[in-house]
Amino acid sequence: MMKRYLVIGNPIEHSLSPKLHNFWLKKYNVNAIYEKKKLNESELPHIILEIKKRKIDGINITVPFKKIIIPLLEKLSPEAEKTQSVNTIFLKNDNVVGHNTDINGFEYAIKESNIDIKNKKIFILGAGGVVSSLIFALNKMMASEIIISNRTKQKAEDLKKIFNDIKIVNWGELPESDVIINATSIGLNITDRINLDFSKVGKNKFFYDVIYNPKETNFLQIGKQTGNKSENGKLMFIYQAAFAFKLWHGINPEVSKETIELLD
Ligand code: ATR
Numbered sequence: 001m002m003k004r005y006l007v008i009g010n011p012i013e014h015s016l017s018p019k020l021h022n023f024w025l026k027k028y029n030v031n032a033i034y035e036k037k038k039l040n041e042s043e044l045p046h047i048i049l050e051i052k053k054r055k056i057d058g059i060n061i062t063v064p065f066k067k068i069i070i071p072l073l074e075k076l077s078p079e080a081e082k083t084q085s086v087n088t089i090f091l092k093n094d095n096v097v098g099h100n101t102d103i104n105g106f107e108y109a110i111k112e113s114n115i116d117i118k119n120k121k122i123f124i125l126g127a128g129g130v131v132s133s134l135i136f137a138l139n140k141m142m143a144s145e146i147i148i149s150n151r152t153k154q155k156a157e158d159l160k161k162i163f164n165d166i167k168i169v170n171w172g173e174l175p176e177s178d179v180i181i182n183a184t185s186i187g188l189n190i191t192d193r194i195n196l197d198f199s200k201v202g203k204n205k206f207f208y209d210v211i212y213n214p215k216e217t218n219f220l221q222i223g224k225q226t227g228n229k230s231e232n233g234k235l236m237f238i239y240q241a242a243f244a245f246k247l248w249h250g251i252n253p254e255v256s257k258e259t260i261e262l263l264d
Contacts, residue, residue, distance in 0.1 A: 007059070139165075174196055186217075205229070216232065
């Protein structure tokens with residue numbers, strides 16, 4: 001029987017997950033379909049029940065449900081538990097299980113950029129849903145220090161309750177670091193400008209933006225203009241999907257040039 005997969009979120013119109021998953025499903029001859037569905041929070045229990053009843057075989061979760069889905073699940077992987085963030089759901093031994101593939105997605109993307117995180121100082125802008133996954137991965141990659149800055153400081157303080165070793169600086173400050181990550185939503189609109197002073201940022205830094213559409217945010221432009229290496233979040237997006245695909249279908253999909261160009 002044809003299996004059915006979904007990505008749920010709100011908004012969801014612009015999600016590229018169906019395009020990517022359906023490309024791999026076809027390539028590897030898997031009898032399944034992957035669709036997107038816009039939901040309200042009140043509809044989440046019903047969709048989880050559909051997993052339990054095997055009417056849906058797997059779900060990807062995106063903004064704004066990655067955290068609020070958790071009480072509805074029966075089991076969490078250690079990564080999902082620690083980050084309090086779930087992006088992939090499946091049924092295992094009759095239990096609805098939540099996992100987080102954003103962590104490995106980010107780790108693989110960073111490795112592809114040939115950046116060695118070990119002993120590096122990392123500065124993260126933002127404290128939204130994705131940041132706990134970034135911190136988890138950066139700790140795994142042995143970053144020496146992680147500094148967070150968020151407009152709403154309390155949200156950075158909340159992250160420090162989970163990851164005691166992180167440091168927090170006020171929004172507007174630019175501490176010395178080797179890697180600067182934009183994990184805010186600033187840049188999603190092409191006209192967005194990040195109101196930080198990067199004039200003294202220096203050289204040999206790596207500017208990484210979680211955003212991949214638009215391809216080059218104002219933050220990444222600043223990285224380039226100041227003579228630094230920069231990379232957008234496209235590979236992170238592709239690899240989080242690849243790890244979900246592997247969980248659901250047992251196939252490690254190839255991330256080829258064709259895959260990458262699919263999302264242009
Ligand atoms: P959520 O906070 O619901 O998880 P998100 O899209 O994951 O949503 O996170 C958005 C991030 O971008 C937050 O860190 C947000 O800062 P606040 O916590 O202060 O809201 C940040 N952000 C969005 N617009 C911003 C702006 N104009 N200036 C500074 N930070 C901004």
